Amino acid sequence: MKLSIIGSGYVGTTIAACFADLGHDVVNVDIDEDVVEALNDGRSPIHEPGLDELIEEHAGDRLRATTDYDAVLDTDVTFLALTTPSDDDGHIDLSIMEAATKSLGSTLAEKDSDHLVVTKSTVVPTTTEEVITPILEEHSGKTAGEDFDVGMNPEFLREGSAVSDFLDPDKVVLGSNTSRGAATMRAVFDPLLERAPDAALVETGIREAEMIKYANNAFLAAKISLANDLANICKEYGVDSKEVLDAIGLDSRIGSAFLGAGVGWGGSCFPKDVAAIVAAARDVGYDPAMLEATMEVNDRQPVRMLDILRDHVDPDGARVAVLGLAFKPGTDDVRNSRAIPLVDALVDAGADVVGYDPVATANFREKFPDIDYADSAAAALDGADAALVVTDWDEFAALDDEFDAMSEAVVVDGRRIVTRRDGIVYESLV
Numbered sequence: 001m002k003l004s005i006i007g008s009g010y011v012g013t014t015i016a017a018c019f020a021d022l023g024h025d026v027v028n029v030d031i032d033e034d035v036v037e038a039l040n041d042g043r044s045p046i047h048e049p050g051l052d053e054l055i056e057e058h059a060g061d062r063l064r065a066t067t068d069y070d071a072v073l074d075t076d077v078t079f080l081a082l083t084t085p086s087d088d089d090g091h092i093d094l095s096i097m098e099a100a101t102k103s104l105g106s107t108l109a110e111k112d113s114d115h116l117v118v119t120k121s122t123v124v125p126t127t128t129e130e131v132i133t134p135i136l137e138e139h140s141g142k143t144a145g146e147d148f149d150v151g152m153n154p155e156f157l158r159e160g161s162a163v164s165d166f167l168d169p170d171k172v173v174l175g176s177n178t179s180r181g182a183a184t185m186r187a188v189f190d191p192l193l194e195r196a197p198d199a200a201l202v203e204t205g206i207r208e209a210e211m212i213k214y215a216n217n218a219f220l221a222a223k224i225s226l227a228n229d230l231a232n233i234c235k236e237y238g239v240d241s242k243e244v245l246d247a248i249g250l251d252s253r254i255g256s257a258f259l260g261a262g263v264g265w266g267g268s269c270f271p272k273d274v275a276a277i278v279a280a281a282r283d284v285g286y287d288p289a290m291l292e293a294t295m296e297v298n299d300r301q302p303v304r305m306l307d308i309l310r311d312h313v314d315p316d317g318a319r320v321a322v323l324g325l326a327f328k329p330g331t332d333d334v335r336n337s338r339a340i341p342l343v344d345a346l347v348d349a350g351a352d353v354v355g356y357d358p359v360a361t362a363n364f365r366e367k368f369p370d371i372d373y374a375d376s377a378a379a380a381l382d383g384a385d386a387a388l389v390v391t392d393w394d395e396f397a398a399l400d401d402e403f404d405a406m407s408e409a410v411v412v413d414g415r416r417i418v419t420r421r422d423g424i425v426y427e428s429l430v
């Protein structure tokens with residue numbers, strides 16, 4: 001089939017390359033000329049394992065990119081993969097989505113045949129029906145359900161494993177309100193379901209598909225926050241939280257995934273999506289107590305980590321090494337990294353902060369240009385009074401003699417990965 005994808009960021013680029021690999025003809029439409037040029041040159045505009053190879057293989061053949069919305073006219077289906085950031089009170093900001101939808105609607109005015117528009121972005125329930133569809137109707141002069149169909153297909157890929165998550169998913173969720181739209185979406189995903197026969201297919205309504213995405217992320221974030229709450233209790237009682245969480249994870253009703261206690265969850269999705277569904281719930285008069293607590297526990301973990309540090313070292317004037325700046329290992333993404341509130345608080349307290357990350361230093365430096373950066377964990381530890389371990393990179397688990405070069409060897413481990421050894425004052429957050 002012929003597919004167009006509006007927005008070629010993290011999601012748009014990954015799904016474009018994967019759809020091309022599945023045999024579809026794909027065109028990406030993006031306003032960023034650098035992104036378009038990279039794709040047409042066979043290069044990935046984002047860092048993601050396996051993506052370069054797919055783009056190199058299909059660019060110029062089944063995959064191309066353009067800034068011109070008219071490319072949509074020669075396709076059967078358009079995916080909207082635009083960013084949906086948080087505004088100040090947690091609601092999603094739809095302005096980028098709306099601008100792109102207007103351009104798409106005006107373009108579709110020129111189209112003679114059926115078309116299917118699929119929301120790929122994460123949007124709160126009713127957005128596709130009550131915001132996107134009316135914009136498409138107004139700007140195309142056409143009627144949804146007659147001249148074109150709309151659908152919703154949430155994306156569950158994770159940064160660092162985006163290609164394999166997309167090509168080998170646990171489930172594919174297709175939301176539709178018309179049988180013609182449902183059939184077209186099914187045809188788009190048939191090659192994927194053939195390649196990944198164990199994937200479950202969930203065919204549902206549009207607003208259910210929208211809510212499944214939030215429920216998925218909210219559940220995972222809540223699971224981590226519950227693990228953190230339990231681990232904090234363990235810490236107060238001198239109970240080993242890892243042994244407790246590993247044990248409960250053996251219960252198949254609980255499962256071991258996302259029970260990793262520590263300094264909490266960050267990234268471009270969990271914080272934004274939990275805040276958005278909480279704000280949306282309040283809008284309709286519901287107080288989502290569990291999800292509010294999920295956010296509160298997450299906000300408290302960095303504060304607890306600094307309290308533990310203060311038990312040993314006064315941060316004012318102390319040299320503090322922050323090990324790990326990315327929001328999780330395997331990525332250079334620092335959006336909502338737990339290192340951000342920690343470094344903010346350390347700087348406020350008068351600490352002399354030195355940060356180290358294997359790949360995320362350049363991105364972190366944009367937010368914190370005035371702290372020091374080291375080019376190895378050993379260099380960051382050299383002469384430091386204390387170290388905070390924030391991201392669970394494997395190389396931090398292997399640190400050993402490097403701690404000997406610290407001035408006061410106080411290590412507060414926010415991910416429970418450093419091995420206790422003689423010669424350091426080791427405190428785990430959980």
Ligand SMILES: NC(=O)c1ccc[n+]([C@@H]2O[C@H](COP(=O)([O-])OP(=O)(O)OC[C@H]3O[C@@H](n4cnc5c(N)ncnc54)[C@H](O)[C@@H]3O)[C@@H](O)[C@H]2O)c1
Nearest residue numbers: 007008009010011030031032081082083084100121122155
């Ligand atoms: N990043 C993830 O891991 C992930 C995973 C699942 C779902 N999501 C959701 O997918 C959506 C997209 O997220 P993302 O991380 O890919 O965003 P992104 O910011 O990486 O990419 C958005 C792209 O849209 C382009 N763009 C902006 N305005 C445009 C316009 N008018 N016309 C055409 N292109 C335009 C930008 O240039 C950019 O390349 C969000 O709703 C997000 O919550 C993200």
Ligand SMILES: O=c1ccn([C@@H]2O[C@H](COP(=O)(O)OP(=O)(O)O[C@H]3O[C@H](CO)[C@@H](O)[C@H](O)[C@H]3O)[C@@H](O)[C@H]2O)c(=O)[nH]1
Nearest residue numbers: 155156157158159224258259260264265266267269327328
């Ligand atoms: O046991 C755990 C697992 C994760 N985390 C933290 O949780 C955050 C998110 O991690 P992860 O889910 O691996 O990364 P994302 O790439 O943000 O992926 C999430 O967000 C995406 C965007 O919505 C979804 O598509 C994915 O399904 C969902 O896992 C990171 O800060 C991790 O350090 C923990 O603290 N403990």
